Amino acid sequence: MATDINKGDTNDWTAGIIAIGAALVLGAAAPIGIYFGLYMPQTKQLEMWTLNAQANEIKLHAEQEKEGRMQKMQGESDRVRGEIEKVEARFSAADENLIHQIEGIAQRHKVELPQDKRNFKDVMLVKNMESPTFMPQKLRAEKIYIECSATYNDFGRFMAELENLPNATLIPGNFVAAGNSGAGKTHTFRVEFFVVQKRDLGSIGINVPK
Amino acid sequence: MFELNLIKDKAKARQRRRIIVLSVISIVFLAALCSVFVGLMTAQEKTRTDLQQATAQKYDKEFSTLKGRLDNEYPKAQDRKKAMKLAWDEDVKLLNERVFLSPVLTQIAQYKPARGQFWYSEISVTLMSTPTTGGAQPASPLLANRELSGTGVVQIVDSDIVTQQALEAVGRQISENPDVTRAVGVPTYELTFDEQAGGRLAGSAGRYARFVVRARRDFGGGGTER
Numbered sequence: 438m439a440t441d442i443n444k445g446d447t448n449d450w451t452a453g454i455i456a457i458g459a460a461l462v463l464g465a466a467a468p469i470g471i472y473f474g475l476y477m478p479q480t481k482q483l484e485m486w487t488l489n490a491q492a493n494e495i496k497l498h499a500e501q502e503k504e505g506r507m508q509k510m511q512g513e514s515d516r517v518r519g520e521i522e523k524v525e526a527r528f529s530a531a532d533e534n535l536i537h538q539i540e541g542i543a544q545r546h547k548v549e550l551p552q553d554k555r556n557f558k559d560v561m562l563v564k565n566m567e568s569p570t571f572m573p574q575k576l577r578a579e580k581i582y583i584e585c586s587a588t589y590n591d592f593g594r595f596m597a598e599l600e601n602l603p604n605a606t607l608i609p610g611n612f613v614a615a616g617n618s619g620a621g622k623t624h625t626f627r628v629e630f631f632v633v634q635k636r637d638l639g640s641i642g643i644n645v646p647k
Numbered sequence: 648m649f650e651l652n653l654i655k656d657k658a659k660a661r662q663r664r665r666i667i668v669l670s671v672i673s674i675v676f677l678a679a680l681c682s683v684f685v686g687l688m689t690a691q692e693k694t695r696t697d698l699q700q701a702t703a704q705k706y707d708k709e710f711s712t713l714k715g716r717l718d719n720e721y722p723k724a725q726d727r728k729k730a731m732k733l734a735w736d737e738d739v740k741l742l743n744e745r746v747f748l749s750p751v752l753t754q755i756a757q758y759k760p761a762r763g764q765f766w767y768s769e770i771s772v773t774l775m776s777t778p779t780t781g782g783a784q785p786a787s788p789l790l791a792n793r794e795l796s797g798t799g800v801v802q803i804v805d806s807d808i809v810t811q812q813a814l815e816a817v818g819r820q821i822s823e824n825p826d827v828t829r830a831v832g833v834p835t836y837e838l839t840f841d842e843q844a845g846g847r848l849a850g851s852a853g854r855y856a857r858f859v860v861r862a863r864r865d866f867g868g869g870g871t872e873r
Contacts, residue, residue: 453667460671464678471685479692486699493706500713503721510724517731524738576737578789589756597749608789609748612772628748631789633741641734642727 518638528635529605530579535632539583539599546595548587549623575641578631580610588622589614599630606633744790748772750826751795758820760813763802764855770797772831775863795831795862801838803854811838814858832864 529535543550587595592614599607610629617625751772759765775792803810814836822833839857 450663453663453670456667457670457674460674460678464674465681467678468681468685471682471689476685476689476692479689479696483692483696483699486696486703490699490703490706493703493710497706497710497713500710500717503717504713507717507721507724510728514724514728514731517728517735521731521735521738524735524742527742576734576741589752593749593752593756596752600747600749606742606745608745609772610774610788612748612770614752614767614770616768633789636734642723642730 525635527606528633530634535605542598547591548585548595550585577634580629580631582629584627586623586625592626746830750824751830754821754824754827758817763804765801767797767799792864793831797860799858800855801858803856832862834860834862836860
């Protein structure tokens with residue numbers, strides 16, 4: 438009888454230990470399962486996106502540096518444009534104002550422009566619109582033609598003043614000074630000038646042909 | 648006695664069950680606690696992953712936008728800078744190398760042979776349209792080479808040779824002015840002994856002869872002169 442009772446004790450412990458063991462196994466399985474099933478893939482994803490973000494950030498920084506260089510270039514271009522504007526303050530169009538200015542200078546230096554051709558709208562000063570002169574970088578000049586009679590010294594002063602106008606740049610082209618028989622010290626002068634024009638600074642560098 | 652033992656056994660059995668149940672409950676509790684902990688870590692990782700994903704996508708979007716803009720604007724900025732620089736260089740070159748005729752006219756008027764009468768009949772400056780040997784022709788007539796030519800009459804007081812030397816001296820004096828050589832080059836004078844132009848003028852002593860003057864500026868290497 439006592440043996441039966443002891444046997445019953447042993448069976449109880451065995452079942453209990455098995456239950457405890459099962460609880461241990463099953464209980465450990467849950468966190469381990471979560472760890473390997475959810476946590477580990479998540480860390481891999483995190484690693485992948487971290488690398489992705491780093492790569493994208495590097496690419497973005499490279500582009501931002503390029504943007505910085507571009508802004509620097511734009512700043513330099515604007516600075517050069519300002520310098521060009523200063524230099525080209527001396528350039529002008531061969532317009533009616535310039536022609537009147539030339540006529541005034543001629544009058545002051547006793548340089549006689551032919552009476553019948555004195556009007557700008559006629560042909561005293563031929564503004565050659567058909568063949569504007571281009572420099573390689575599109576610097577334009579218009580040609581004007583002056584025919585006049587004066588003494589050599591007066592014409593020299595007239596030329597000097599024209600070549601040193603503060604508001605226009607006149608570059609002489611073909612020039613002829615011929616004696617005028619029967620006119621004493623007066624000679625006939627024919628000279629053409631290139632009137633250098635201001636650039637359209639806004640169009641510089643736009644639609645540059647490749 | 649037997650009953651007492653039975654009561655004792657029941658108490659022991661109850662205690663055993665309590666121990667087992669408590670052990671199982673503790674284990675399950677601990678397991679749940681671990682699971683919750685791992686779950687929280689997983690949730691945290693998920694949040695970080697989402698954040699990194701959002702960051703990566705934000706960078707990618709910013710990159711794409713910026714790249715699209717720069718692909719369009721960067722070459723234009725390069726072209727503009729280059730064109731501005733070329734325009735500036737061209738302006739400076741033009742203003743530095745432009746030709747003035749007034750110094751030429753002044754110098755021509757200033758110098759003449761020491762003895763005898765001397766005057767010019769015609770003076771002309773011509774733009775040269777074709778390149779000259781030994782010099783690169785600039786692309787624009789604004790800076791093209793120029794050729795001076797002229798004719799005149801000189802009184803031969805002493806001899807032809809002396810007069811020729813006097814004319815050469817005039818050429819040298821004129822060419823001492825760098826503005827002249829920069830504009831038209833070095834002038835050379837030459838007697839032509841033209842029969843029609845020669846002879847005596849009424850009421851004057853000595854003979855008269857025609858002379859020609861020529862100068863040509865060869866534009867090369869930034870405006871060197873012949």
